[in-house]
Amino acid sequence: MKMLINVPETVVADGLRGLAAAHPELTVDVENRLVVRRDAPVEGKVGLVSGGGSGHEPLHAGFVGRGMLDAACPGEVFTSPVPDQMARAAAAVDSGAGVLFVIKNYTGDVLNFDMAAELAEDEGVQVAKVIVNDDVAVTDSLYTAGRRGTGGTLFVERLAGAAAEEGAPLDRVATLAHRVNDGCRSFGVALSACSTPAKGGPTFELPPGQLELGIGIHGEPGRERRAMMTSGEIADAAVDAVVTDLRPDGPVFVLVNGMGGTPLLELYGFNAEVQRALGERGVPVVRTLVGNYVTSLDMAGASVTVCRADDELLRLWDSPVRTAALRWGC
Amino acid sequence: MKMLINVPETVVADGLRGLAAAHPELTVDVENRLVVRRDAPVEGKVGLVSGGGSGHEPLHAGFVGRGMLDAACPGEVFTSPVPDQMARAAAAVDSGAGVLFVIKNYTGDVLNFDMAAELAEDEGVQVAKVIVNDDVAVTDSLYTAGRRGTGGTLFVERLAGAAAEEGAPLDRVATLAHRVNDGCRSFGVALSACSTPAKGGPTFELPPGQLELGIGIHGEPGRERRAMMTSGEIADAAVDAVVTDLRPDGPVFVLVNGMGGTPLLELYGFNAEVQRALGERGVPVVRTLVGNYVTSLDMAGASVTVCRADDELLRLWDSPVRTAALRWGC
Amino acid sequence: MNTSASGTPDPAIDSAFVRRWLSLATSAIEHKSSWLTELDSAIGDADHGTNMQRGFAAASAAVEREPSNTPGEVLTHVGRQLISSVGGAAGPLYGTLLRRAGKALGDQPAVTPEELCVALRSGVDSVAQLGRSERGDKTMLDSLYPAVEAMEFALSSGSGLLAALAAARTAADEGAAATVPILARRGRASYLGERSIGHQDPGATSAALLIAAFAEAAEAV
Amino acid sequence: MNTSASGTPDPAIDSAFVRRWLSLATSAIEHKSSWLTELDSAIGDADHGTNMQRGFAAASAAVEREPSNTPGEVLTHVGRQLISSVGGAAGPLYGTLLRRAGKALGDQPAVTPEELCVALRSGVDSVAQLGRSERGDKTMLDSLYPAVEAMEFALSSGSGLLAALAAARTAADEGAAATVPILARRGRASYLGERSIGHQDPGATSAALLIAAFAEAAEAV
């Protein structure tokens, strides 16, 4: 598998150097793997810190900035970052108002953030945590590590970030983050596996004419393999899975997210089918985002995230945000 | 080749339906293949119209909005739109101040826009044209159709669009567009071929361990095939080609553009090398854009565009823009 | 009325003839669409087949709807439809060729083979003018010019329509095949430089199909 | 000093022993890195080999730099380094295992095989606690618990260090192999449900390598 890289070992560091060059409004610490708002800590503001394995760009570094995250900790490709990074990030963004850790529900992420929270609290930083687990493909039960965090992360980071920007205190930001997560559900499909730099090739074999339903964002196979489906059939399957689980009774935000290798033209076409499927199920959509936001390197495929909206969340969503990947109002 | 589509025949129409659903600030005419600013025609403003084959998304429809294009005409995949679309677009956006056609230099685009200009002028619309030809991989000579229009299109549409938004008259907008185009140079590489829906598979065969230098954005092979290179070597080759041709003597804008299938992580890493290469050649960079802006469906690879900047262009660049793919300041 | 060597009488060149041509051309293009796209994917952007198929389907449908009573009117109509539905380089070029040829035929209900030949030549000339191209550039002109010249030669040597179009067909096929070793100087293929050598030009190939359809239209009375 | 059946004397369990273990573990992990990643790509995210390799390289370098004079101190140090450099699930789990084991060894310059065994058991217990996992979940615990129990049994039956660690090594290898038919209930592999069956757990495999390195460290005096 050909990649536009130097050597697999420097992929994350090279990416951070390139991010720094393109975004002078970010402080990028390549050695310690930290991406921080240049104006952090913002006086009186709760700090939002997230992080996770690399390979999901723009998540999370592309979401650092006004109205969203204060810092991101990129790990190696598909590998949760280490506690030292997160503790350092917490120290860098804490203005005294405390820090919220936004954690995707993977064993590694949860354990490392837990350890980081202990380290940060030892340093006198007040820490709250929200664990994002929106992926309905995985049942949350005694027999699994629980539902994964995927596209819902964008909504949690954006909406809690907007609340923090407005000056909400830590407990309110954390409560809101939990509420948003509770209102998010996602479902993903893959048309191809991704290739990690370390492996140098596809992480699994997906024969021609087949697709994976219920995939995660780490190159793992999905819950089920099926014969290839049309965009409309895939939209029905994804929307069914999400709506059956969430049972929305009011307006929703929708994210039609590309896994990285699917052309934007196809993604917009898929959005047309997702909107149709939601409409047929009587779900009113107030805002739609279409693009590559929570990716899995070069994987072809897409995920659908539905997030309950209400007046407060809508106001927060529309408030100014200024990050590398999401920007409006400023 | 698996694609997230219904059938090849409806790819463009499906994409437009999905664009309409995600962007209520656009008027999308699916039947006539038109994407227009909802507030068009803007009183007293010169209208900017562009268009070209589909498959390069977000170009051009993703660049419709305040501070950029007034309308885009998407053709079939990799096929120039027809004159009727462009003439209809011109009529829809003309407020009496005239219309600028932004045309990428391909025989089909040029011929169809020429015919459209005649039609529009017959209807009393004043039309100016700018032909974008920034790709240094193709020599502009008697023996070719001339240099292709690629990444430079983004700079022409953005900067001329900003000038039009400020109220500049048609001749000034056209002059500025020509000046921007004269100051733009691009060079692209492919690590894989793209697959068009109609063909259902790769448009050319690129063996493992090889890459194409000097590619266009329509799935055509490049000028030269070489053994795989590192990100740093590719950056040197691209920057050399561009800088040798442009000979910039002042600050520049840089676009590090993904062809569609290359992960953003790799693209940022490539940007680090492009910035290094520019730095080594003494070229100061004032603004950098990294992302998938002028794509070639799912092709893996990237292009580098360098565009001369000056105080006026920098002010125009930083002025508010509100489109699906490029947005800041509002 | 002229009679071919084989004794088949030459048909009238009226609107029915041009409609026959359109229907034969449309089905030829449809059958060869994947091949044209295949050729275009080697040195172009893999859309020539779909472009032509879309255009001729639209033109056929449009001509069916509207009663055009002269050959000139039908040709002009087809040209306009191609311009409005093909896109790419082929749309304006073929569209202009047929519009120009149609206009050259004037409003007579039937024309002579010589008039048809003059009309086609002026259509082909307008392609060269619009495309700023000439023979030897590896384009549709490389089958169109040989076809027109073969027709001119046949007619001036006393052949009738059938024989003249048969000659044109052979010349067009040979012209298309002869594009293989040429280095492209116009259109997308020119971007490839040396790498364009060794491939047959898709436009020259579709042009040969359109010329062949004229020959078949004459035979198929 | 106890003596093994083969007559080789058991080595002292001092800081040199732990350093020997670390060096053997580091090179075993390095050699098997691609295999671990391969296993992880079947039911995980294809990073376990690189993760472990990065962590053990960092731990080796750090322990080399710092003079730790007791086996407890070295183990604790390695654990801290793993936490700070591995990431993923394996980092906190292995890191905690070794830190807990190191702390359990206290600050004695040398410990008995029984003390080492108790320390390892408490380390393994802390993995289960942190990971909310148990034997049979298809994780590293499936080779770690059998290893500790085999060691306990060997020591309580009168074996010395060498024999006890050899037994632990065999049990760990068997435990790793026995993860193949298990349906995963913890970690990434649990997302696959039924599809996790038929694959060997990468963490159980790396755990067996670490246990084997203890056996080799005892033999390699």
Ligand SMILES: Nc1ncnc2c1ncn2[C@@H]1O[C@H](COP(=O)(O)OP(=O)(O)O)[C@@H](O)[C@H]1O
């Ligand atoms: N300047 C030109 N003059 C004459 N024919 C041309 C010219 N440019 C392109 N062509 C013809 O058009 C054909 C390509 O048509 P098509 O694939 O439909 O358009 P595009 O190149 O825009 O994709 C070429 O094979 C060639 O024969």
Ligand SMILES: Nc1ncnc2c1ncn2[C@@H]1O[C@H](COP(=O)(O)OP(=O)(O)O)[C@@H](O)[C@H]1O
């Ligand atoms: N909850 C858990 N308890 C014990 N071991 C676990 C648990 N979760 C994962 N593991 C172990 O960690 C291994 C995966 O490690 P690694 O690939 O480095 O981390 P990640 O899964 O975060 O990519 C699994 O093979 C399994 O043995």
Ligand SMILES: [Mg+2]
């Ligand atoms: Mg991992």
Ligand SMILES: [Mg+2]
């Ligand atoms: Mg084309």
Ligand SMILES: [Mg+2]
């Ligand atoms: Mg073509």
Ligand SMILES: [Mg+2]
């Ligand atoms: Mg893993």
